[in-house]
Amino acid sequence: MSEINSLSDITSNGLCIGCGICESIVGKENIKISMTEKGRLEPQEISPLSDENFDKIKKVCPGVIVEGLPKNEINQDSKFDLIWGYYHSLFYSWSTDTKIRFQSSTGGLLNGLSLYLLESNIVDFILHTGTDPLKPMRSISKYSYDKNELLSSGSCSRYGPTSPLDRFHEALNLNQPFAFVGKPCDISAIRQLSKIDEKVNKFCKYLLTLVCGGFGEFTKSQEFIESFNVKEKELEIFRYRGNGNPGKMYIKTDSGKEYDKDYNSFWGEESTWRVPFRCKICPDAIGESADIAALDTWPGGSPKGEDEGFNAAIARTQKGLELLNSAVDSGYIKKGDNLSIDEINDFQPHQVKKKKAVFARHCGMKKNDLPTIKTRGLRIKKLYDMNDKKFNINEEEGIIKRVDKI
Numbered sequence: 001m002s003e004i005n006s007l008s009d010i011t012s013n014g015l016c017i018g019c020g021i022c023e024s025i026v027g028k029e030n031i032k033i034s035m036t037e038k039g040r041l042e043p044q045e046i047s048p049l050s051d052e053n054f055d056k057i058k059k060v061c062p063g064v065i066v067e068g069l070p071k072n073e074i075n076q077d078s079k080f081d082l083i084w085g086y087y088h089s090l091f092y093s094w095s096t097d098t099k100i101r102f103q104s105s106t107g108g109l110l111n112g113l114s115l116y117l118l119e120s121n122i123v124d125f126i127l128h129t130g131t132d133p134l135k136p137m138r139s140i141s142k143y144s145y146d147k148n149e150l151l152s153s154g155s156c157s158r159y160g161p162t163s164p165l166d167r168f169h170e171a172l173n174l175n176q177p178f179a180f181v182g183k184p185c186d187i188s189a190i191r192q193l194s195k196i197d198e199k200v201n202k203f204c205k206y207l208l209t210l211v212c213g214g215f216g217e218f219t220k221s222q223e224f225i226e227s228f229n230v231k232e233k234e235l236e237i238f239r240y241r242g243n244g245n246p247g248k249m250y251i252k253t254d255s256g257k258e259y260d261k262d263y264n265s266f267w268g269e270e271s272t273w274r275v276p277f278r279c280k281i282c283p284d285a286i287g288e289s290a291d292i293a294a295l296d297t298w299p300g301g302s303p304k305g306e307d308e309g310f311n312a313a314i315a316r317t318q319k320g321l322e323l324l325n326s327a328v329d330s331g332y333i334k335k336g337d338n339l340s341i342d343e344i345n346d347f348q349p350h351q352v353k354k355k356k357a358v359f360a361r362h363c364g365m366k367k368n369d370l371p372t373i374k375t376r377g378l379r380i381k382k383l384y385d386m387n388d389k390k391f392n393i394n395e396e397e398g399i400i401k402r403v404d405k406i
């Protein structure tokens with residue numbers, strides 16, 4: 001069965017990442033995203049989808065299709081790398097606001113750019129992801145209209161299931177300019193939607209993303225609190241990182257008990273990450289179609305300790321570069337040294353490996369008669385052809401072994 005003919009073909013084959021755009025397209029009365037027993041956010045059909053609605057979903061769902069940067073965003077100044085795609089510039093950067101820099105995931109580049117967009121009236125609000133104030137182990141999509149809303153919402157890396165696009169059409173229908181901040185798979189869904197809905201480019205002015213190694217299923221967070229004998233309903237604060245770089249995984253209960261764990265010891269061995277299957281076959285985890293992608297800059301790919309927070313920024317579009325430059329000129333963002341592709345490779349070895357491996361993983365799925373993601377403009381076949389044959393075989397066989405965990 002290699003065709004996708006229904007929503008359950010997407011979810012049952014491990015292609016769904018829970019982005020929420022399908023719910024946003026057809027409304028909560030038709031599709032509801034909810035937490036599954038396995039600890040994933042997945043859509044459920046409340047009433048049977050019409051062919052027309054399912055067709056719209058198939059055109060945008062990041063479990064069905066993912067493409068690179070639109071051609072009209074590439075110009076004569078664009079640089080290109082086979083792994084990292086198109087970009088205009090690469091440099092260190094972080095928020096000049098010490099509170100934002102401290103609270104945010106790395107150096108607060110994304111929150112700092114969001115603040116600049118709001119305070120210079122370029123957009124009216126930011127659509128992004130924050131902590132659910134009532135259930136802090138869970139995340140919600142949210143609109144932030146000012147600095148207070150941006151900073152009081154737990155808006156830093158949420159390494160659990162999220163549906164950042166569940167209110168995307170509601171945001172479009174406000175008819176106000178806004179910016180979206182989310183993961184590369186979320187950005188992909190928006191780019192696809194922009195092909196069939198002209199309101200997207202009219203109102204969603206910027207697409208900002210983070211380079212993304214995937215997240216842990218909800219059961220990973222549950223195990224974390226249970227290891228301290230804490231129940232979800234007792235939680236007052238649940239933070240994955242931030243308050244330093246990377247900051248600790250931290251919880252506080254309503255009776256004031258506090259527990260934490262170092263970033264490295266929480267993530268530990270890759271086999272314990274419990275990353276959704278969709279992340280393992282992700283053809284674009286580096287935000288190829290965003291205006292700007294932000295990333296961590298730890299040599300070798302993992303933190304050796306705490307630091308003040310130094311993001312790297314990849315400006316992918318002319319518009320993204322202009323935004324970064326004007327945020328720097330206006331004093332919101334500090335620009336550090338320029339970076340080379342070799343340095344970015346050193347900061348993100350897992351991304352380099354995944355980009356090379358992903359086509360073989362898709363081949364493994366096809367050989368197992370499973371549907372996989374259609375891709376265009378992401379160079380994954382070209383990279384596959386350049387790989388060592390043994391590497392490709394290992395990746396293909398490796399994904400077949402994981403299929404039973406979907």
Ligand SMILES: Cc1cc2nc3c(=O)[nH]c(=O)nc-3n(C[C@H](O)[C@H](O)[C@H](O)COP(=O)(O)OP(=O)(O)OC[C@H]3O[C@@H](n4cnc5c(N)ncnc54)[C@H](O)[C@@H]3O)c2cc1C
Binds near residue numbers: 112129155181213
């Ligand atoms: C799932 C996940 C995987 C990651 N993998 C990598 C990686 O492989 N390499 C790497 O360098 N960095 C990774 N990061 C972290 C990344 O370092 C930082 O988020 C990035 O550098 C931006 O830092 P910042 O300080 O500018 O972010 P901030 O200023 O803290 O802004 C973060 C923004 O991301 C949004 N956000 C947070 N979590 C989510 C989510 N789950 N879904 C959608 N939007 C979200 C927030 O709403 C906020 O707008 C990952 C983060 C996440 C959430």
Ligand code: SF4
Binds near residue numbers: 010011015022061063
């Ligand atoms: S990936 Fe997004 S659009 Fe696709 S089925 Fe899952 S929630 Fe819906």
Ligand code: SF4
Binds near residue numbers: 278282284
């Ligand atoms: S790895 Fe890919 S699919 Fe998984 S959350 Fe990140 S961008 Fe989305």
